[in-house]
Amino acid sequence: MRIKIKGHIYRILLRKKVIPAGLVEIIPDFYEAPGEARQVTRGDKLQGKVALITGARKGIGYSVAYRLLKEGAKVIITDSDEVLLEDAVRHLNSPDAAYMVWDITDGDQNRHFKEAAGIFGKVDILVNNAAIKKEIDPYSDFENASPDYVHTIHDTNVMGTVGMCESFVSMFNGGTILNVISNTAVRAAVGIYWMSKWALYDYTKGLSKRLQNVSPITVNGICPGPARTDMMRDYIDNVYLRTPLNKRLALPEEIAELAFLQILSGLNGKSGEILVCDGGESLI
Numbered sequence: 001m002r003i004k005i006k007g008h009i010y011r012i013l014l015r016k017k018v019i020p021a022g023l024v025e026i027i028p029d030f031y032e033a034p035g036e037a038r039q040v041t042r043g044d045k046l047q048g049k050v051a052l053i054t055g056a057r058k059g060i061g062y063s064v065a066y067r068l069l070k071e072g073a074k075v076i077i078t079d080s081d082e083v084l085l086e087d088a089v090r091h092l093n094s095p096d097a098a099y100m101v102w103d104i105t106d107g108d109q110n111r112h113f114k115e116a117a118g119i120f121g122k123v124d125i126l127v128n129n130a131a132i133k134k135e136i137d138p139y140s141d142f143e144n145a146s147p148d149y150v151h152t153i154h155d156t157n158v159m160g161t162v163g164m165c166e167s168f169v170s171m172f173n174g175g176t177i178l179n180v181i182s183n184t185a186v187r188a189a190v191g192i193y194w195m196s197k198w199a200l201y202d203y204t205k206g207l208s209k210r211l212q213n214v215s216p217i218t219v220n221g222i223c224p225g226p227a228r229t230d231m232m233r234d235y236i237d238n239v240y241l242r243t244p245l246n247k248r249l250a251l252p253e254e255i256a257e258l259a260f261l262q263i264l265s266g267l268n269g270k271s272g273e274i275l276v277c278d279g280g281e282s283l284i
């Protein structure tokens, strides 16, 4: 949906919530799958590298894949839906881009990584981007959450990603892992998704520590703030009510740029660093 608000008086937004006077903001044009990246820097810093990005048929994952491809990497995008992956890889439009159907919760990571390494001969970079966020209003999440809901979020955002990392570490002798976390990991965890990102933040630090002196694999993270993707689509009225006025949502390609910089640092030996890139914005 695309709504423009330029109000000097109170405005009614989705679900009849009230936006304070003076707000000048554009409710974003959400990226449809897979979306076209807009302006992307190009270079050759990842020549010879192979990157695997989870949850990459659209949104931030797709933009990361696009960015890494433009930096000379070969990329394997993974997600759970083959038709949508085919569409995404067609948009990437490069012989250096491939896809694999891979649900990160299926527990079959070793087999998948073996298959992935067969595509371009190796995997140097793992970007754990896949995640789900289901709540509309995090403030009522804990009151309303069913055990099924809690498990689904935890199994995907935490244990799915943990499984990916552990398998990568057990199967490869080098490379770097980048976990896409969230700025919710450094805010008060008012909802279940937020709590899952807290867990991932600490796991990322912990894995880096565990690998110190025993493996050359580096592990880093990024914590984006609210971004213009489908994940925020249902959430938008709450975000806008709690985000400082006149700020905007980040573009996926802006987050992809930060992801690229963290990956570069990871390949250069930096580990255990988590970049919070939310411009100081908080929903809480």
Ligand SMILES: NC(=O)c1ccc[n+]([C@@H]2O[C@H](COP(=O)([O-])OP(=O)(O)OC[C@H]3O[C@@H](n4cnc5c(N)ncnc54)[C@H](O)[C@@H]3O)[C@@H](O)[C@H]2O)c1
Residues within 6 Å of the ligand: 054, 055, 056, 057, 058, 059, 060, 061, 078, 079, 080, 102, 103, 104, 105, 128, 129, 130, 131, 132, 133, 156, 160, 180, 181, 182, 183, 223, 224, 225, 226, 227, 228, 229, 230, 231, 232
């Ligand atoms: N959009 C934001 O405002 C925002 C802010 C902070 C962090 N993040 C994080 O960025 C990452 C990407 O989010 P996005 O905004 O692009 O969301 P998105 O919903 O557009 O994309 C997420 C992708 O992950 C895939 N996915 C979900 N579960 C999966 C599974 N079990 N196996 C494989 N793929 C799976 C989905 O199919 C989807 O393509 C997530 O980790 C999210 O938590 C997003």
